[in-house]
Amino acid sequence: MWSWVGHRITGVVIFVFLLVHVLDTSLVRVSPEAYTAVIGAYKNPIMGLGEAALVAAIVFHAFNGLRIIAIDFWKKGPKYQRQMLWTVLIAWVVVMVPFLIRHLSIVFGGH
Amino acid sequence: MSSNVIASPRSNSAQSPWYKRNKASHSSFEMFAWLFMRLSGVVLIVLIFGHLFVNLMLGQGIHAIDFGFVAGKWSSPFWQVWDLAMLWLAMLHGTNGVRTIINDYADRNGTRMTLKTILYIAAGVIIVLGTLVIFTFDPCPAGAVTDLPSFCPVP
Known part of the structure; x- marks a missing residue:
């Protein structure tokens, strides 16, 4: 349920940014x-x-979207939806840590 | 935890539980919309992750982004097509997502119609504007002197 709430909220935030972008x-x-x-x-x-x-x-939104696709199309998707949510959160951390190190060192690195 | 559960959209409206907002439709539009969200989502992951990696992670990251950076990218048909696909797929994916949210939470017919009209006008304007910008863009505009890409002739 909270992944569903999170998917909707991140979706709207991304859409509003896209209009401005x-x-x-x-x-x-x-x-x-x-x-x-x-x-x-x-x-x-x-x-x-x-x-x-x-x-x-x-x-x-990207990784949870892949999880939604797996739930919808993979026969065992609904059974493993909770494990897949943990996979989404771990993959999110694995991607975000190097991204934040690189991006924040650029932003705060000064030029 | 049970007290913490968020009710499903449309399950607690005034008309519930006998509530039928619309007559059953014989169109398969909603099925295509559902399928489109999954297909466009997969493509958008590739397009947007590539976009973020090239623009924020490579070289000087966000410090490198100026007019010359955009002009350099759009001098190549590869990035024109990339950005065009990203624009159209992201706008249609986002518009359909917001349409779903409006359908879920706006109970009154008039409210729903008004919000969706605003959404469709905004989406149409942004898609047309973005498409025109990608294809009518001049990397070396006459009279401009600063931030031009290096391939522009020196004035």
Whole structure:
């Protein structure tokens, strides 16, 4: 049940970000200065943490989505759904730890 | 734990338990939508993980992203097609997901219609805008001087 709640919440968060992300990328059609100025606003520690949270949401939604597919299409999927949830959470940690080390050292590394 | 369980959507509305919101439909649209979510989801994992890896993990990460970075990527048909597929699949996947949530939680017919109309207009605008930007993009716009990719002729 909580994986279902989490899937819906992360889904909506990702969708809202996607709407904004297409709009900010569309500024390349306005001028190089407009795009670079707005993207420059993303390059601070607070937005860096926001990106980390966004990627955390995407990775959970991706892996739990694969679990939903396995539950729907694999004969033994419903039986093993709880074990697969633990697999999702472990895989999430395994992906997020190297991502956070790399991304946060870029964000807080200074340039 | 039983007191902690969230009721299924549409199970506690005013009309429940005899509640039938719509007449049964003979269309197979909902089945195709269900299948599309699974198929597009698998493709989106590849597209978005690749997108995040190239843009955030390689080189200088997010520090490298400026106009020249985007122009360099979209000078290649490979990234144009990649981003176009990502745009369309992600928008349709996300729009269908939000449509499902609206159908689950907006009980009144008018509320449901209004929210879905707003959703479809927003999704249509974003898909058309994004597609136009990918295909009408000029990596070396006339008059621009800063942040251009290195292959632009020097003014």
